[in-house]
Amino acid sequence: MQNKKLKIRLKSFDYHRIDNFAKVIINEIKSTGAKISGPIPLPTNIKKYTVLISPHVNKDxxxxxxxxxxxxxxxxxxxxxxxxxxxxxxxxxxxxxxxVNI
Known part of the structure; x- marks a missing residue:
């Protein structure tokens, strides 16, 4: 497995949890002697939703x-x-x- 490369992708709604879990993974993997690169932050996906509060009287x-x-x-x-x-x-x-991808 010397020439292989593992890619670990993390997703979460809370950036504190994802950063703490990335630190845990890095500490555990470094203890085995493997080389690690990252965590690399990717762009945040934002989904926006608009909901009517009062559908009949106040459209605004x-x-x-x-x-x-x-x-x-x-x-x-x-x-x-x-x-x-x-x-x-x-x-x-x-x-x-x-x-996890190989």
């Missing part, structure tokens, strides 16, 4: 909501078998989505 009365999805990427440049075992056994924080 509206509420606006938005959902922000924060993204980070980590690259593991020289993973070992021990690195993969740690990734599989790691507890994922609540509210963080983790995707």
């Amino acid at each position: 009365a509206r509420d606006q909501y938005e959902i922000r999805t924060h993204n980070r990427i980590l690259y593991i440049l020289s993973p070992t078998i021990k690195t993969i075992d740690i990734l599989l056994k790691m507890d994922i924080h609540i509210g963080v989505y983790l995707q």
